Amino acid sequence: MTTKINMTNPLFKEEIDTVKPYKPGKPIKEVERELGLKNVIKLASNENPLGPSGKSVRAMKKAIRDIHLYPDGGCYYLTKKLSQMLEVSESQIIVGNGSNEIIELLARGFLSPGDEVLSSEQTFLVYPILSQVCGARYVTVPMKNHGYDLKALLQAVSDRTKIIFIANPNNPTGTYVTAKEVESFLKHIPEDILVCFDEAYLDFVEAKDFPNALQYVKRDLPNVLVLRTFSKAYGLAGLRVGYGIGHKKVIQYLHKIRQPFNVNSIAQAAALAALGDTFFRWRTKRLVASGRRYFYKQFKKMKLKYLPSQANFVLVDTGVDGDRVYEALLRKGVIVRSMKAYGFETWLRITIGKTKENKRFCRALEECLAVQ
Ligand SMILES: Cc1ncc(COP(=O)(O)O)c(C=O)c1O
Known part of the structure; x- marks a missing residue:
């Protein structure tokens, strides 16, 4: 096309x-x-x-002395720390210039003109923008009780669907899909459709029936990707750091299309320090x-x-x-x-x-x- x-x-x-x-x-x-x-x-x-956390501020002050040098392109220390904390392999993590960059990498990496991206109405507005920019059709289904309707999403899947975005909890409604809903949804999704759980607000969740999307990555499902960010609970929105966790084949593929130095050195230092400030x-x-x-x-x-x-x-x-x-x-x-x-x-x-x-x-x- x-x-x-x-x-x-x-x-x-x-x-x-x-x-x-x-x-x-x-x-x-x-x-x-x-x-x-x-x-x-x-x-x-x-x-x-x-x-930001005091620990991040101190780490940034220290990192500034090396600002004449290019950053570590692979975010070695940050990736290593995340892999230990999340109990996944380093090859299953990609750090980005905000989780927005990972959304963009997904769009650039997986979408061609004519493909479809599926999500809900009234969700994060970056999904349609980045899908459209890559020539894909952005298809949405109405919400149910102001939350994602996973059954309706399933019905909207077509042979052109490439990516499904699920913001959980959702922005802007703050609603969520439950573990049970996700479990039955994933059973019906073919492996050649990428399901992206955007968990930017995970740290604020109190609901007991909230799903653990990371378990699907740990079970080695090839098509589940989890997005997280340092912009919210970690207080580092201005630095732009987020990350994706997924199957190592998907992560390897995304690494190929990111810029060589996509996360600046101050951001890497601050994010690493933030992880240590419980x-x-x-x-x-x-x-x-x-x-x-x-x-x-x-x-x-x-x-x-x-x-x-x-x-x-x-x-x-x-x-x-x-x-x-x-x-x-x-x-x-x-x-x-x-x-x-x-x-x-x-x-x-x-x-x-x-x-x-x-x-x-x-x-x-x-x-x-x-x-x-
Ligand atoms: C659902 C959702 N995903 C992703 C992001 C982007 O976060 P980041 O600052 O990591 O790019 C936001 C920011 O508001 C968001 O609401």
Whole structure:
């Protein structure tokens, strides 16, 4: 199959021309600059409110002295430590410039024009972008009770399906698929379809029936890949480090197409140190768990519908136009995310912040809704 050419200007590929760009959360400095505000808070991008761990900061300071040298292209120490912690072989791990890079490698490595990528509606918006860029058709099925419907996904599998993305817990709903659902789903998936479990928010999960997707990699299933990141619980979003764990044949293949120095040396040092800071991670999880409970209580008080979440954010239905409430909150110095791009017209996604930030958001939301 040949690549389609945009007829208005043959230089541009139509599949890229029609991509809807990803709109990230607004940076604090941008809002302060544009609205002339001070003390703006950001609860918009599911970052860690505690910042990075002290151990990571010390490791970064040390690593900076060697910044004139290229990084270790194979991320030797980080991969080794991960392999010990996860009890998989080093050949089953690939580290990337954020887990986004691994998603991109999957798309570049496995997708050709005409192929299909399967996922749910209202999930991470990077999946359609990177699939489309490679000329693949992005096929989605509706959600069931605001969560992935694995039975519907199974029915949507075609002979063109190459990759299935399952964000678990899902962004932006915070919902999850259970171990039982995953077990029966995988039984019916042929080995030539790659199933990617994106576990960016795994560290915040409390549900007892949450699946252990890594067990499938350990059982040597050739087509299961697990994605994890240092951007959330480890507090290193700005450094861009994530990784994939899968069958060694898949990992070897992905290594061939990554850039030789895809993860910078400061990021490698910080991530390695972060793995050794279990106390920091414990504090993060505790903060997120109590923040979620606080939001639930406040939303109940405000009589707003919300989705119980297994992640470090909560989705809430404001009952009015989401963009309008988002703008009103911005003017009060609180950055959140309107969920219109995900098809939730009246909903906002709020990242759990520090206790003070959560309280400020709830006060601001009440004020904004009082005048809508
Ligand atoms: C579901 C999901 N996967 C992957 C990522 C990307 O993480 P990273 O910062 O490692 O690229 C995000 C970030 O928001 C996410 O929500």
